Amino acid sequence: MYRNEDEEEILSDIIMGEAVMVLLKADAAISSAALVRQLQSMAAAEKDLSRQRACRRAIAEVRNYQSPERHHDTQEIRDRDNVTHLFTSEGPSDGSKKH
Template identity: 35%
Template sequence: MNRSKDERLTDIVMGDAVLQLLKKKGPVTNSALLDKLRLMASVEPDSGRQKALSLAMAEVLNNMQPATQQSMALKDTNNVTHIFRNRDNTGKDTQH
């Protein structure tokens, strides 16, 4: 596992951002993580960490689902996760 210095630093800054979100007991979502990374980048003086923060933001953005493929996950009382996907926004094919 030969990870580059940039990749390791990217993992570190992303981990720092997640830990900060967890400490504030806020939601750990892609958008919350992206906001935290942007905030960290806005005050980071070190150019190496700036680059790592940019790479981390790009990674989060690449993993976010497009609006047309949003899904919602709900857990029931048996701790079973049900995933509902929005496959068609038109509603024309819905039969009730």
């Protein structure tokens, strides 16, 4: 059992790293949304209560980082058929990778 705040924070960081590694091994897109989904999946499958708390703490940390005040770059481009295409710094909304 983790007795103090520092140990819980360390475990939360470790769990977040594990979630990132799962995404990398799956060759999945790395984004805040994908990380939250992976952490939620890990929390649901976790039996150890301290690791469940660490997953929830990591999710809260990622969500706090996603605050609405963050600046998002969006470029609007019209093609020759007058169709508007929006490009954002966040990448595809479905989490896919287009190279």
